[in-house]
Amino acid sequence: MTFHISFRLARSRSPSPRRCQSRSPSPLPLRSCSPGRARLTNAARHARLVARFSEIYTQERLDAQNLLRTYIDDLEMVQRIIYVAAVESFHAAKMAFRQFKMRVRKTLSLTYSGPESLEDTVLDYIVRHEDLYDVQASVNEVIRAMNINPKISFPPEVDFIMISSLIRELCRVAFSMQTLVPPLDIAFGADGELFNESKYRRSYDSDFTAPLVVYHVWPALMENDSIIVKGEAVSKRGGEMRNFFKISNEVPS
Template identity: 70%
Template sequence: MADTLRRLTNTSSFSVLQDKLDSWHKDYHVISCDQNLNRCCELIELTAKIQGQLFAILNLTAAEGGHYAGVDTLKTRLLPWLGTCFSMARPSVTDDTSLQLIQDSVEKDRKIKELSFSHESDMQKMETQLCSTRLQLDSVRAELIDAKNELDETKSKSATTLLATEDEILQLKADLRSAHEQVEIYKRKLDALDDYERQIRLLRDEVSYLSTEKAMLQERLVRSRSPSPLLRPSRSSSPVRSESPTRAQLTNSSRHARLVSRFSDLYAVERLEAQSLLRRYIADLQMVQKIIFIAVVESFKIAKLAYRQFKLRVRKTLSTSHFGPESLEDAAVDYIVRNLDLYDVQASVNDVINAMNVDPHISFPPEVDFVLISTLIREACRVAFAMQTLESPLDLAFASDGELYNDSRYRRSYDSEFTAPLVMYHVWPALMEGNNVIVKGEALTRRSAPVFL
C-alpha cells in the first residue's frame, strides 16, 4: 500500500487534474462544443483512474487492519456514497500502466503548454510585426498622399506657366510679324529713296548735259550769225551729216548681244529663283510655271507700252529745240539709250502685278501676293524696255495653250510627251526679231492639250 500511495503522490494526479480544469475553464468559451466534450471526457477518465487507485489503496488498507478493521468507517462513509448508484468499474489496466499513462498525459500537457506558449510568443511577434508593417504602410500612404498633392500642385503650376508661355510666344510672334512689316515698309521707303536719289542724280546729269548742249547750240548760233565771209563758203561746202551714225546706232550690235545674253540669264537664274519661291506656297509645278510665263509676257507688254509713252514724251520735249543732222526719231532713241535709268520700272511692275491678279488662267494662295516674284518682273521689264531701243526691236513670240508645237521656236520640257503634237502650256517664251527666232522658248507637250477659250 505504501508503494501505491507513493506512486500516486509522485504523479501529482490531482495537480494535473486541477491544471486541466483551469485550462478548460479558460478556453471554454473559445473552443468548440466537440472540444469541450473531449476535455470533459478526458477529465472523467483521469478522475476514474485516480478513483481506481484510491479504491486499490482502500482495499489494501482494509486488508492490513484485519477481518473486521475499518468496518464502521466503511459503513458510515463508503456505503452511503455507493448507495447513490455510483458504480466503479475496475480498470482494465494495472496500476503501473495507469500511472505511466498519467505521466505520459502530464508530459503531453507540458509539451502542449510549451507549444501553446511558443505559439503565443510567435503570435505576439507576428502581431508586433503586423503593427510595425501597418505603421510603415500608413507612413507610405501619407507619403504617397503628400507626393500626389505636390504632383497636383506642380501640374497646376506647370499648366499656368505653360499658358503664360503660350501667351508670351503669341505676343512675341505678333511683335515679330509687326517688326517684319515695319522692316518691309522701311525697305520699300529705302528703295524709293534710292530711286529718288538715282533719279535726282540722273536729272542733274541730264541738266548738266543739256546745259553743255545749250552752250554748244548757242555757240553754233553765234557762229551762224557771224558776218565773216570765211564761214559761209565752208558751211556751204560741208558735206551732209544726216548719214552720220548716232550713239544708239554705233552701239546697236553690242547692246543687241548684251540684251540677248541678259534674256538667257533671266531663264537660267531669275526664273529658277522665282520658281523656288513659288514652290513654297504652291505645290503644283504646272501652275508655278504658268505664273512665271504669264509674268514675263505681261512684263514685255507693259514695258513696250511704257517705252512708247516715254518716247512720245521725249519727242515732244526735243521737238521744240531739236536741229542737226540726225532725225528727231534718232535723237529721241539716242536720248532714251543714254537715259535708261529714267524708266519708271516700279510703275511697270505694279501694272504687271495688277494684270496678273485678274488673269483667269492662274491662281495664287490668298495669304501671299505676286510681289513675291517682283524681282523677276522688274528685270524682265528692264530687258523688254531696253530691247525696244534696238534698230530692230526684239519681242516675244505669240503663244497660246493648245497650239500646234513649233520645233523652230520651242524646245520640249523634260516631262513632255515627245510624240505629242500639241502644246499643253508654255514654260518660257521665245525671243523674236521680226520673223527670226533669236532664243528658243520652252513648252510642255501632251497628246490631249486643253483648249482655253
C-alpha cells in the same frame, strides 16, 4: 497628269502694291546727246540683251519658281504664273517705252536743229537716259494684270510681289530691247497651238511625240519674224490633251 485652270477674278488677299508716283510728268533733263550713239552701239547692246534674257531664264526664273513652289504644290500652275509674268512684263515695258519716247520727241522737237534725224536723236537720248525709266510703275502694272488673269490661281497668302525681282529684271530688259534697231519682242503663244521645234524646246516631262502645246514655260524671243532664242513649252497627247480641251471649252467668253 491632270490639267486644271482655276479662275479667280477677285482677290481676297492683300491688294497689289500701291502705284509709286510716276516720274513721267516731270520735265526731261536736256543733257547732251552723242549723235548716232544708239546705232553705233546697236550690235553690242543687242548681244548683251539677248544674253541677259537667257540669264533670266536660267537664274531669276528658277529662283522665282523655287520660291513659288514653297506655297504652290502644282508645278504647272507655278510655271504658268512665271510665263504670264514674262508676257505681262514685256507688254508693260513696251507701253512705257512708247510713252517715254513720245515725251522725248515732244521735248526735243521744240529746240532740235542738228544734222541727225529727229528720230535718231530721240533714240540716242533714250539709250543714254534709260535710268529715267520708271520700272517700278511697270512692275505694279504687271502685278495688277496678273491678279485678274483667269489662267492662274494661287493661295490667299501668296502675293505676286514676292516675284517682283523677276518682273523688274524682265521689264528692264524688255524696255532696253525697244531701243534696238530693229527692236526685240517675245513671240505670241497660245495653249493648244501646234508645237514648233524652231520656236520652243520641250520641257523634260513632255511627250516628245505630242503635236500640241498644253502650256508654256518661257516665251521665245524674236527679231522681226525670226526666232533668235527658243522658248520652252510642255506638250502632251491622249487623255491629258482631251482633259485640257474640256477645260478650255468651259472657259466663259
